[in-house]
Amino acid sequence: MRIDLHTHSTASDGTDTPAELVRAAAAAGLDVVALTDHDTTRGYAEAIAALPEGLTLVTGAELSCRIDGVGVHMLAYLFDPDEPELARERELVRDDRVPRAQAMVGKLQELGVPVTWERVAAIAGDGSVGRPHIAEALVEIGVVASVSDAFTPEWLADGGRAYVEKHELDPFTAIRLVKAAGGVTVFAHPLAVKRGRTVPEAVVADLAAYGLDGIEVDHMDHDEPTRARLRGLAGDLGLLPTGSSDYHGSRKTCRLGEYTTDPEIYGEITRRATGAFPVPGTGGPSQA
Numbered sequence: 001m002r003i004d005l006h007t008h009s010t011a012s013d014g015t016d017t018p019a020e021l022v023r024a025a026a027a028a029g030l031d032v033v034a035l036t037d038h039d040t041t042r043g044y045a046e047a048i049a050a051l052p053e054g055l056t057l058v059t060g061a062e063l064s065c066r067i068d069g070v071g072v073h074m075l076a077y078l079f080d081p082d083e084p085e086l087a088r089e090r091e092l093v094r095d096d097r098v099p100r101a102q103a104m105v106g107k108l109q110e111l112g113v114p115v116t117w118e119r120v121a122a123i124a125g126d127g128s129v130g131r132p133h134i135a136e137a138l139v140e141i142g143v144v145a146s147v148s149d150a151f152t153p154e155w156l157a158d159g160g161r162a163y164v165e166k167h168e169l170d171p172f173t174a175i176r177l178v179k180a181a182g183g184v185t186v187f188a189h190p191l192a193v194k195r196g197r198t199v200p201e202a203v204v205a206d207l208a209a210y211g212l213d214g215i216e217v218d219h220m221d222h223d224e225p226t227r228a229r230l231r232g233l234a235g236d237l238g239l240l241p242t243g244s245s246d247y248h249g250s251r252k253t254c255r256l257g258e259y260t261t262d263p264e265i266y267g268e269i270t271r272r273a274t275g276a277f278p279v280p281g282t283g284g285p286s287q288a
Helices: 018-027 044-049 084-110 115-123 131-140 171-180 201-209 224-237 262-274
Strands: 002-009 030-035 056-067 070-077 185-188 215-218 241-243
Touching: 002 018, 002 056, 002 070, 002 241, 002 262, 018 030, 018 044, 044 056, 056 084, 056 171, 070 171, 084 115, 084 131, 084 171, 115 131, 171 185, 171 201, 185 262, 201 224, 215 224, 224 241, 241 262
Parallel strands: 002 030, 030 056, 185 215, 215 241
Antiparallel strands: 056 070, 070 185
16 A cells, blocks of 8 residues: 655645645555645545545644744644634634735845735635745745745744744644544654754653654655654654655645555554544546
């Protein structure tokens, strides 16, 4: 089985619609794909309606968190999307995205960058506006060469010149809420140092003791020594090691299925989940 547990659609900051994403996943030879848009479950219905036969969808989300001033992304899988407390927190994060993005555009303009809110909003479309949309606007006007190049201290990285904080969950709270909603939590790209500061291993240990289920090991932002270090940490802490593409369509260079999760680890994730279940594809008219 080929299993990719971290992808994004136009419901947040990817460039493929949810329907296009699941079709692309099937075309890439995946057996299982997780839809993990930022702080939203809005893409579920479209993805399920378009799910090709032979592909299984894992519903999820990537939750925005922060601890000790460091941004943390928490992948949440197979939780009940209607659980009220978790739904309320996701809404608070989403509601803060527009004023935060507008403030970042304002900072860029103060730095002499001719970026406009209108263009950023157009790039985001119906998705949850975020830094990748601003980064794409910077690429368009030639300020940076790629979206990844915008995530530096010079521009949009945590603490960068144009960075603005937003409402984010404490990761311990995120674990508690996801578990209360029957879901499973995995710490996304925990040592992606090129994105900015990362939390020390002691914090990962504290999260594991609190109920964190896994850590994302195989990821494009982790080099081989980092993956080996994380695999050892997962073993020491009893965490499930996962792998995934963090696919964003054309917005990033990663490919669907570039990194994958071991089927036994996937089986354990589904075993632990009680809030929702993987959705097997049966094909449908929306594939046409």
